[in-house]
Amino acid sequence: MKTRRFLSVVAAVSAAVVFQPMTVHAQKKPSLNIYCWSEYIPQSVIDGFSRQHKVKVNVENYASNEEMLAKLQTGGSKYDLIQPSEYVVEELVKSGGLEELNTAGLQNLKNLDPKFLKQAHDPENKYSVPWMAGTVGIVFNSQKVKTPITGYGDVFTDALKKRIVVLADAREAVSWALNSLGMPINEINPDSLAKSKEVLAKWLPLVKVYDSDSPKTPLLNGSVDVGIVWSGEASILYKKNKKFSYVLPKEGAHLFIDNLAVPKGAKNKELAEKFIDYVLDPKVAYEVWKEFPYITVNAEARKLMTKDELAIPASNPPADAKLEIFRAIPVETSQQIDKLVTDLKNK
Amino acid sequence: MAAAIVTTPVNKGHQRSPGWRGWLLLSPMVLWLLAFVIVPTGILAVYSFCEPGEGEMVRYAFTTEHYRRIFDPTEGYLKIFGRSLGYAGLTTALCILIGFPVAYYIGRADEARRNRLLILIMVPFWTSFLIRTYAWVNILADEGMMNGLLMYVRVISEPWSLLYTPYAVIIGLVYSYLPFMILPIYGSVEKLDNSLMEAAFDLGAGPVRAFQQVVIPLTRPGIVAGALLVFVPSIAMFAIAELMGGGQVPMLGNVIQNQFLAARNPPFGAALGITLLMLFILALWIAGRKQPAGNVVG
Numbered sequence: 001m002k003t004r005r006f007l008s009v010v011a012a013v014s015a016a017v018v019f020q021p022m023t024v025h026a027q028k029k030p031s032l033n034i035y036c037w038s039e040y041i042p043q044s045v046i047d048g049f050s051r052q053h054k055v056k057v058n059v060e061n062y063a064s065n066e067e068m069l070a071k072l073q074t075g076g077s078k079y080d081l082i083q084p085s086e087y088v089v090e091e092l093v094k095s096g097g098l099e100e101l102n103t104a105g106l107q108n109l110k111n112l113d114p115k116f117l118k119q120a121h122d123p124e125n126k127y128s129v130p131w132m133a134g135t136v137g138i139v140f141n142s143q144k145v146k147t148p149i150t151g152y153g154d155v156f157t158d159a160l161k162k163r164i165v166v167l168a169d170a171r172e173a174v175s176w177a178l179n180s181l182g183m184p185i186n187e188i189n190p191d192s193l194a195k196s197k198e199v200l201a202k203w204l205p206l207v208k209v210y211d212s213d214s215p216k217t218p219l220l221n222g223s224v225d226v227g228i229v230w231s232g233e234a235s236i237l238y239k240k241n242k243k244f245s246y247v248l249p250k251e252g253a254h255l256f257i258d259n260l261a262v263p264k265g266a267k268n269k270e271l272a273e274k275f276i277d278y279v280l281d282p283k284v285a286y287e288v289w290k291e292f293p294y295i296t297v298n299a300e301a302r303k304l305m306t307k308d309e310l311a312i313p314a315s316n317p318p319a320d321a322k323l324e325i326f327r328a329i330p331v332e333t334s335q336q337i338d339k340l341v342t343d344l345k346n347k
Numbered sequence: 348m349a350a351a352i353v354t355t356p357v358n359k360g361h362q363r364s365p366g367w368r369g370w371l372l373l374s375p376m377v378l379w380l381l382a383f384v385i386v387p388t389g390i391l392a393v394y395s396f397c398e399p400g401e402g403e404m405v406r407y408a409f410t411t412e413h414y415r416r417i418f419d420p421t422e423g424y425l426k427i428f429g430r431s432l433g434y435a436g437l438t439t440a441l442c443i444l445i446g447f448p449v450a451y452y453i454g455r456a457d458e459a460r461r462n463r464l465l466i467l468i469m470v471p472f473w474t475s476f477l478i479r480t481y482a483w484v485n486i487l488a489d490e491g492m493m494n495g496l497l498m499y500v501r502v503i504s505e506p507w508s509l510l511y512t513p514y515a516v517i518i519g520l521v522y523s524y525l526p527f528m529i530l531p532i533y534g535s536v537e538k539l540d541n542s543l544m545e546a547a548f549d550l551g552a553g554p555v556r557a558f559q560q561v562v563i564p565l566t567r568p569g570i571v572a573g574a575l576l577v578f579v580p581s582i583a584m585f586a587i588a589e590l591m592g593g594g595q596v597p598m599l600g601n602v603i604q605n606q607f608l609a610a611r612n613p614p615f616g617a618a619l620g621i622t623l624l625m626l627f628i629l630a631l632w633i634a635g636r637k638q639p640a641g642n643v644v645g
Contacts, residue, residue: 066610073402073403097402162508165593169609207593208593209511210595211594217484221484221488221490222491223490331399334612335611337610338606338612342423
């Protein structure tokens with residue numbers, strides 16, 4: 001009798017374990033499910049919203065836009081809020097993957113800097129609200145690098161051979177090559193790919209580290225002297241040590257705008273909109289910027305920044321910088337770009 | 348399966364095929380294997396014959412293109428397989444070279460000492476693998492602890508750039524998988540009968556010959572198990588190649604990960620994964636074939 005009861009408990013528990021994912025949705029307690037980049041929303045902001053609206057906030061992280069897209073395609077309507085970059089917003093809008101936002105309800109929308117609004121990926125900001133922007137530029141250790149650095153041509157030289165870190169991102173690498181050739185970074189076709197392959201074939205053998213997650217690490221531990229990195233990483237380096245200078249390549253650079261958006265079929269759209277409005281508050285946006293010093297898209301938050309903070313080069317690009325955002329590209333093109341860089345590394 | 352359960356003979360004592368209670372006890376594991384091994388592998392196998400989709404994981408159209416690409420030498424994927432196998436092979440060989448003496452020493456030590464040494468082997472597992480790898484990054488970096496020490500005692504005057512090289516990858520792999528080699532060999536060494544060694548010496552064998560013809564054959568099961576435990580996971584390990592190798596050359600694990608997370612080509616990633624699985628099955632088959640042969644010799 002005892003063993004039988006024990007066995008039935010085992011069976012019940014194993015059944016519960018196996019079928020648990022299906023029963024979770026049955027609970028009805030308001031909670032916000034955020035699917036965002038790792039290291040991009042401070043815990044204090046999540047906690048603040050959770051306290052103010054008395055809701056539970058669940059956060060899951062991803063490390064690339066493509067990872068998030070893959071999850072969205074399989075995970076259905078599990079998430080209420082996502083954080084896609086501009087070219088992914090464009091693709092999701094096209095494929096009907098986003099809910100239209102109730103912008104009239106967003107009291108704090110007026111705080112946003114108009115230069116980050118009404119961009120090509122969402123011309124009327126019907127589906128997305130900018131979260132933060134950033135550039136991809138050159139950071140260098142000015143104590144080690146004595147030659148002037150103004151563009152990509154100054155980085156990929158024999159003098160800096162194996163002293164370079166770059167983002168492990170094939171599309172970024174191709175865009176640098178296209179910029180250096182004076183070609184538009186969004187016109188990716190067999191011809192422009194062939195031309196950028198010639199450039200990258202000379203550049204990539206000089207690279208020591210490929211890292212998209214934390215490119216500041218090899219710069220901090222002295223293993224490399226120069227890098228092509230996210231501006232936020234450069235700001236963190238600069239805050240740690242003023243020897244790390246940041247320049248936007250004169251040939252042109254990539255401006256990225258990361259956004260908040262609600263995926264189609266989200267269960268708690270109103271709560272997601274409340275969160276968007278919450279982070280548009282200047283004080284909250286400033287809090288976000290202080291922890292992740294990219295470029296704030298919030299004009300009112302900028303007014304809260306100190307003089308020193310306004311002087312951080314990577315967080316405050318010059319007004320005349322030549323910057324361009326990424327546009328959506330077909331899946332096939334992503335595959336060709338990845339193949340191109342894999343082949344060059346595989347030499 | 349249901350029929351087997353019903354027709355089990357009543358012989359309760361030493362039944363060979365499990366009765367319904369046996370099946371019930373096994374059911375969590377069977378369900379686990381079904382839900383997390385069999386079904387996902389099946390999905391992977393199906394995906395590997397599909398075409399990449401636009402706005403969806405895969406498009407259900409049959410193609411063998413992915414396998415053609417993998418086995419076409421001009422595409423370069425065979426080279427990546429070869430490189431990953433090479434790193435895994437070297438890691439396994441180094442783990443045997445370093446791990447065998449350690450395991451032998453622990454296995455021959457007295458019990459109190461043995462237990463203390465075994466705990467030392469397992470202590471690293473108390474810390475997350477990623478944190479331990481980052482620790483290595485800090486040790487090996489140009490301005491890291493090792494270079495700082497070597498320069499302080501004036502062994503070298505310029506930092507030794509070890510981090511972000513293939514050597515660093517091998518160091519990381521050997522470090523991570525060494526316990527998986529030591530523990531199974533220790534298991535074999537512990538069971539080693541001392542009188543067999545003495546017999547070998549009595550019969551005129553020198554230490555080298557006794558080691559070759561007595562110790563090695565008797566500990567072979569442990570060596571084979573350890574080799575499998577090291578070789579199989581190190582083929583697909585991508586974190587160490589990225590964090591300690593700087594991701595300079597593509598390894599199999601990185602390429603597979605890329606297909607899902609960057610290149611947006613899940614079916615090709617699935618085909619690479621299935622090919623790798625076939626390789627593992629081959630490795631297991633080879634290892635399984637050798638073992639009875641070893642027993643015959645022993």
